[in-house]
Amino acid sequence: MDRKALIEQAFAARENAYTPYSHFKVGAALLGKSGRVYTGCNVENAGYTPTNCAERTALFKAVSEGEREFEAIAIVGSMEGEKNKLVTGPCGVCRQALYEFGGDDLIVLMAKSPEDYVERTLGELLPFGFGPANLEK
Ligand SMILES: O=c1ccn([C@H]2C[C@H](O)[C@@H](CO)O2)c(=O)[nH]1
Numbered sequence: 681m682d683r684k685a686l687i688e689q690a691f692a693a694r695e696n697a698y699t700p701y702s703h704f705k706v707g708a709a710l711l712g713k714s715g716r717v718y719t720g721c722n723v724e725n726a727g728y729t730p731t732n733c734a735e736r737t738a739l740f741k742a743v744s745e746g747e748r749e750f751e752a753i754a755i756v757g758s759m760e761g762e763k764n765k766l767v768t769g770p771c772g773v774c775r776q777a778l779y780e781f782g783g784d785d786l787i788v789l790m791a792k793s794p795e796d797y798v799e800r801t802l803g804e805l806l807p808f809g810f811g812p813a814n815l816e817k
């Protein structure tokens with residue numbers, strides 16, 4: 681897997697972030713087991729709560745196109761016109777949404793630049809995650 685290329689795709693997706701309220705722009709690039717990459721950005725809303733994070737935009741694009749197994753996701757976020765001071769970790773809702781399909785092994789790349797990133801597994805970010813296995817009889 682080319683981590684640098686995946687992070688670069690997340691930066692490109694961030695360009696489309698629609699953020700008139702927070703001005704915090706996020707991009708994500710989700711690598712499916714098929715090899716395809718699905719990108720996403722955050723899409724805000726005047727009603728605030730309908731806002732969708734970049735990670736879920738990418739995930740829902742992927743699932744809606746038939747991909748259900750994933751290897752990695754790259755995430756980049758920073759205020760409009762600013763360099764990343766902190767890495768952007770996925771919010772709790774996105775961790776849960778990703779857990780449904782990625783399980784513990786999904787690789788999460790939280791990047792300040794293509795060369796400067798923190799890597800964790802989803803299992804590290806969401807220990808004892810609740811997922812489909814919990815609902816098996
Ligand atoms: O991991 C994250 C964290 C935040 N946001 C978005 C939601 C909202 O539009 C803005 C500020 O919370 O950033 C994401 O897309 N992903």
Ligand SMILES: [Zn+2]
Pocket residue numbers: 733734735736770771772773774775
């Ligand atoms: Zn989120």
